Amino acid sequence: MNLGQIISGAGHLALIGWAVFGGAFKSEPLPFEVTEVTAISAEDFAALMDGPRAPDAVANVNTPEPPAEGEGAPELSSTADAAPDNAQPEAAASAEPDSAPEIPDVAPPADAEVSDEPPVLDPPQDDVAALVPDVSPRPQPRPAPRVAPEPVAQPEPDVTIDDVDQQEAAPAETAEPVQEDTEATAREEATTEIVTEAEENDVANAAPPRSVRPRTRPERPAAQDDTQPAARPQTDESAVNDALAEALGQAGGEGQGAPQGPPLTAGEKDALRVAVQNCWNVGSLSSQALRTTVVVAVTMSEDAKPVASSIRMLSASGGDGAAAKQAYEAARRAIIRCGAGGFDLPVEKYDHWRDIEMTFNPERMRIK
């Protein structure tokens, strides 16, 4: 018998002993409820089981005897009411006037304890679920007489209507160069869609157009802001634009006859487009002209003003000759009107915007 067998035997014995004597095969007692009971005698139990008995049916009911026939109606006699005593009460003696109340000395209120420090308010809770009302009045678009791509709120009454928003400027007291007085201007009030009389009072669509969208992640704690870099990183779009400009700048240098320098960025093109569309008035165009797309070429002077004599229609599609003519004239008015003061274009990129082709496509303006 080697050592391993001895150890194995001892271990098995120990395990068996623990299982037998250690209570491994004992089961927990089943749970049971304890209810208090009261012992009663047999008489009490019989009395309880008898219960209240229903009363015996009543066989004889005493009914009042009807009045005997022939009895005459009782004689009625009445006496006149005595006249009420209308004796006037004696005049009451006038009451003595009240004595003036004694005014106790009013002690001045004690000075309230006022702290110079403003109370600290708990910051508002950001993520608070809000119930959307069942029915809320739909915000009606205002029937402004002007329809524009961007809604413009009603300007102040004393503000001059212009194509651009502009703050009022006055000469500063400390400034050395003379600054011209400039009136505050604002764009004319506009709405983005035509609102008919029938739609103004439309309550059928009174439900809110969208519900409050829950936030997907909590706000970052304020402490983390300190760790952010001071300079805000460039947005993706501007980074792409810069990279585009840089790439095209290299390309321009390599091409022959191509404009020098970086081309216009998307933002600069957008600014030009918005400037022209703000003057492109299609309200006076015929239905046929509103189906006509025209491509108009214009040559710009270096001060970013269109050369009126250079404006010409390159092509038209979607309408007949008369409609194309109306559409072209509206486009020409837009270019000249909004270019009268010069478009906001970078001078260093003049080669890129000397010649411009503008496509005026009124498809989205037919019914708004």
Added chain:
Amino acid sequence: MRVFLSLVLACLVWVMPALAQNGPLRIEITEGVIEPLPFAAPDFVSDNAAGADMGRKIAEVVAADLTGTGLFREIQPDAFISRVTSFSSPVQYADWKAINAQALITGAVSVDSAGKLVVRFRLFDVFAGQELGQGLQLVGTQDGWRRIAHKVADQVYSRITGEAPYFDSRIVFVAESGPKDQRSKRLAIMDYDGANVSYLTDSASIVLAPRFSPDGERVLYTSYESGFPRIYVMNVGSVQRRVLESQDGQMSFAPRFGPDGRTVVYSVSRGGNTDLFRMDIGTGASTRLTSAPSIETAPSFSPDGTRIVFESDRSGTPQLYIMAASGGEAQRISFGQGRYGTPVWSPRGDLIAFTKQSKGRFHIGVMRTDGSEERLLTASFLDEGPTWSPNGRVIMFTRETQGAQGSASLYSVDITGRNLRQVPTTTGASDPSWSPLQE
């Protein structure tokens, strides 16, 4: 994200040299503004003393016509920098640009030796610095100065908008007076702007639903003169009238001319059933178009005369249907909630105007001829009876106010739903019918 951006940038740097701008800058404008076009209309200069006051009045009517469309805005004369003293003097474009006048209308008035009124006018595109179209001269009687002014405004309107004109047109309507329960009605005719009202009938009997012929010289209408409704046709110039053929005991109403001016469609009510008929107005021969047990009424021809839109309750509620002008199976085109009635085909042929009753209110609306793109243009206690302007751009209709003291009046609205305005009339007015453009 950074890796992705780097990859995008790398691709762009590699691709862009090939895409470098090698021509003009190209941009696309897809959104504009809708606002009235500002214009200046100085008083027309007088070439002789006879036309002294006429120049101012004609300029006023021209300006009122253009402003009334909602597409134009008049710049008041006190804002003018330049003064037009001669019809042929050069235009100071800078002065008109300064006040943002995009269009300038100048004109001259004179009376010739024959007593005729001679009006000349020119139209300028101020910002383009050039004349729009050629100058035009119009000659007419002095009494007809308003018509000449409307003609000038029509030319300006058409040259700028490209739409067909409509100012030189008339309205025939039912003039109403008296309280609702004792209202007298008679036929009246006026210019489209409410001027020059004259009456075609007296108020001895009730008249309803006058309708112009395509040439504007005759009017169909329904009268209760004989005790029950019968259709009459009247020559507007001579005020001569005659009753259209109809059998005794039949009620005929809701007549409307076909585009050929010879055919008339109308409703006949017999034994509680109402059906559509058409009649050759020259021979008096009539043809039955519908024979359903339901009520069919308010027929209106398409501009090409091949189809008829009408109102029928065959589905249980009044709806709009289209059928061939010779009759036959009809196709329902209105499917919205509410009741549809009084359909009228646009002169352009692309839209149908109608009256709709829904949720206790009345609307004037338009829809495509297949029933699509329904748009409600108005809403009130009672709007009904639309009629189209000759160019199909404006709709005129009757609006009646609520209550015992309520009255009927005429309103007009652009087909976009903008520019809702009341047409001035001296009395109550209902049932308008717009004439074609006058020659």
